Amino acid sequence: MEIRFFSLLLLPLAFGALVPAEQFFDVLGTGLKEWRLVFRGTAYINKSMYVAYKDGSNVPAVIHDACRKTNWSQPCDTHYRNSDALNHWSNIMEVLFGIVEGGKLVKTIVFNGANTDYMNWFSESHYINSSWPDLRTEPHQFFGISGHDSVNRRFFINHNYNGCPNDAGWVAVVDSINNVPCDWEKDEAFPIIKYAAAEKFENWNTGNFRNADALVVFVKYSSGSSIVG
Structure with a gap:
């Protein structure tokens, strides 16, 4: 019924x-x-x-x-x-x-x-x-809504920092375009919603990332x- x-x-x-x-x-x-x-x-x-x-x-x-x-x-x-x-x-x-x-x-x-x-x-x-099976098994450097507060990375799930070219993670909201430290988060407008498009964490610079709507x-x-x- x-x-x-x-x-x-x-x-x-x-x-x-x-x-x-x-x-x-x-x-x-x-x-x-x-x-x-x-x-x-x-x-x-x-x-x-x-x-x-x-x-x-x-x-x-x-x-x-x-x-x-x-x-x-x-x-x-x-x-x-x-x-x-x-x-x-x-x-x-x-x-x-x-x-x-x-x-x-x-x-x-x-x-x-x-x-x-x-x-x-x-x-x-x-x-x-x-949608990312490795979220259960891989370590997380940041995992939170507040994220990395000092650089305005919100809803942030990050795997590692090791200098901007080596940063890697799953999802981030880049919530400002003022004084952002890394090339991977620079754009002409914000917020930028970046996510790993496959089923694992990716390098923020060279990995399979997409920008969401x-x-x-x-x-x-x-x-x-x-x-x-």
Whole structure:
């Protein structure tokens, strides 16, 4: 039997409120609309993605509908922060981090959301699985949303530094173009979302890296209903 909820979805009791059903998506193609979109960071708009995620102070009051959906082929020229979800981080079972390029979700990492807050879930200790199998076995020099703070490398998973030509890792948001130390992170606009395009870490200079269009974060709650589309 096909079940549809046309108005509101009741979320975990920790929220004590109804949440619009359109905030939930079947991101992984399971047939369940169980992932709530809580953040989208857009590349090359010259607004800090870290600030947008952390407190939303550079996110406009009016957001284009495309920035809140998963039809990623549609244009979006801002960051999107679901302040209700991020400011009331509770009862989270899993967190899905995704990289979007060319209208498709090209890379994902799933994290255990239990006993986390909205800043510390993105970590080695909460890692479950990802599009990069070697994330489980290789060492990580940086693994966090704050990343390498002094050089504005955010949502940063890095394998090693050994002088700029030898730096290597998996994903980085270059959140400034002012006084960046390495050639691999220089561009004419920011934020730059760089990701290793194959299934392993790469040299940031010579490896198989691509620049993405967006970064997305979804949460799955440990109780409450899902929508079957």
